[in-house]
Amino acid sequence: MSETIHDVAVIGAGVCGAAIARTLSAYHLSIALLEKECDVAFGVSKANSGIVHGGFHHPVSSLKAKLEIAGNLMFEKLHHELGFPYKRVGVLVVAFSEEEMKTVEHLFTQGEENGVIGLELCSAGRIRALEPKINPDAAGGLFAPGGGIIEPYGFVFALVECAQNNGCTLKTDFEVAGAVRQDDHFIISSRSGETVSARFVINAAGLFADTVSDIFSAEPYTIIPRKGEEYLLDRNAKAFPDHVLFPVPAGKSKGILVIPTVEGTTMVGPTAIEVTDKESLDTSSINLDSVFTHAKHMLPAVSRRDIITSFAGMRPTLASGDFYIAPSEKVPGFIHVAGIQSPGLTASPAIAEYVKDLLKSIGCTLTEKEHFNAMLPRKKTMRERDSVSMTALVEKDPRYGNIFCRCETVSEAQIVEAIHKGHRTLDGIKFYTRAGMGRCQGGFCSYKILKILARETGLPITAFTKRGTGSHIVSGKLSATLFDNNESGPT
């Protein structure tokens, strides 16, 4: 089989892979973005807390801090270009004792050393003025106005779409299973036997970066999954704060946060527990109790009654605690982007620039395109529109008038758009449009979305899944014959 040899294959369409693919798509390069799941952002990125961090949590000596600070400053431009949901609302670290205030002072100094602008040490009065809902016992804290909130999957979708518009090839359901070197390139094969050839390979495989490194016979390392459970509260929850609220960190993680999501819900979490199984995204009742105890202490209005859903995600960590972004010494043409845990999303645009420079340093020729299109048209959500703009939209396409998801106000037209952009699972459509992400959790819109999927693709409803192979929604079509429900159901 003769096929194109790509200049670069990026393995993993999470936030790092997506940012790298988009950055590289500004150059005369043929790029393949390979994703093992059926949609992009379906791994580590989909459970990201959605915070653009403030740059004070990590010491300047770490690669993490350098890329976090550089990345943080890139979001205004990216937001302008790609229009994903993003707001620089500022973050607060809330202290409850003299002891904790000492740590806050350390964070302040660390942030100053890192070159963060606008950090402010807050008295008890100042922090209450900034965030009136916090526990009145707060002793003070740190204010980082440069921190922000972002919709993580919205960011990844936008990066990937922009890369695709500039010629990048996306292959989903492509789980890298083998790689061989032939002449000047690698032949990468998927679990299902498909192959992709590329001269340079970037390993942004998140939790499975160690496996991919092994497949390419590059440096051995172990990705340690650290699980985080998050709880999402209703958009009417009284807990919704004005800033992202951090406790004073103790140990490896940043602690249990109260996050005002950019879409108006409140998120509480994450926990941080090292686990062995990379795919066990279970939540537990013990953790729920501890998350809410911690969150309530910081913000008493946090209530379990407002929970609309919970989920768990994994941070792909390395024993060093830092990012590992470097060309392989063993395998020429292979670059590791591993151990990208918090503040990975914040750092991702800077990681992309860093990887671009590494690629150049190992011999990849980078020539800027004359007509790179950095922009994606910004689409207002239905929620943001007034009656006049809604009317114009419905006149243009009546399907905008058909509100499918009542909780998040998503129309039929948006569902159709998502399907035609390649999002063909209920979760893919949910992350792309927010339909099913609200308080009823798809109770009212799931069947409507299934019907539209069938209409738009010509496939039967039995063919559709929640998030890819094995996660079918229904088991079969009702047959005219009683006690025969085996017809056309997937096995």
Added chain:
Amino acid sequence: MITSRTFDTVVIGAGAAGMAAAAEIATAGFHVAMFDREEYCGGILLQCIHNGFGLHQFGAELTGPEYAETFADTVRSLPVDFFPETTVTDITKNDSIIIITTCSPRSGVMEIRTKAVVLAMGCRERNRGNIGIPGSRPSGVFTAGLAQRLLNIEGYIPGKKAVIIGSGDIGLIMARRLTWTGSKVEAVVEILPHPSGLTRNIVQCLEDFSIPLYLSHSVTRIFGKNRVEGVEIAPLENGIPIPDKAWTVKCDTVLLSVGLIPENELSVKAGIELHPNTGGPVVDQHLMTTVPGIFACGNVLHVHDLVDFVTGEAKRCGKHVTSYLTGNDTVPEKNIAVEAGANIKYVTPNRCTIDGDLPFFMRSLIIRESAELSVSQGTGVVFTKKIKHVRPAEMISVTLAEKGTAALDPSQPLTFSLR
């Protein structure tokens, strides 16, 4: 261009409550607009293809669609403009004029001006997130109502082996429905020591099919990476699951029938006060909310056991709207607060002046074969009644007559208690 229209009354929701209220108001000669998100009127009744509806209203056992059709026929014969596939996006009030904003594929954005509004949006199902069942997040977890819709209207089988969490009526009905489809229902798991659904549904939907009902048990984990593979069930002792006594049941489907929540997001937008116990608007004896001119009835007000009771309440609501429009019902100046006392979850209406026979509806927190309901003000008892077969699943109704309760003090709450 935004279309503007004017109606005497707007009814939001074309289910059992909306249709009965619209019919009542239109019969009195008023021009009514009725909105629904769905293509047809009937609401959730359309997916309830089992019988048992209409015993109180018609003295007959109808199916859900038959029950709905009776009212749809009436509505069609009256001056009611029905707007299907139309979402009400906002309610605002400007002096005495209420402005409703709607959105639909056919008419785009409309602004409707009206004097009165009936909220009849019904309720939604509590879901997995609301009750926080731990475990993985595979496909195959449905609310019972969604499974019912998929099966009865769309014609798809949710799964072949199911465990049902909660013993609410929809869950019980779905246990039978799945069995008839050829799917196996392994268990119905109820956290409370008593069923949440009606006794007749326990008998007809579980016992008749030998489906085990585990009371005082809880599903403590859902397993499965892509699709549900099983659940862990544990008995409860003093409300706490006992892990040592837990066991695993293999299944590919989990249905949730764990309660309903009145859908009042629109009511909140309109500035209406909600009652913490019902989740519905605070209403007076005319079923008028805290915003004059806006009324509420049916499951948006409080969750009913039987559609017949919804219809009854909606008809009364329609009558009150009619009186309001003709200026016969004035907003009373002195309203007595109504409160739930011992062993009562809630009482509706929440405020009243007793100027005639006034029905009250309430839900018990206890199970008793025989109990005494008492209504008191301060230390004085104003009314008592013996009630048989008291249970949380069955709504209690009593009517207070003006005569018997003339000496009420408007400054003190009326408290309803069960003993």
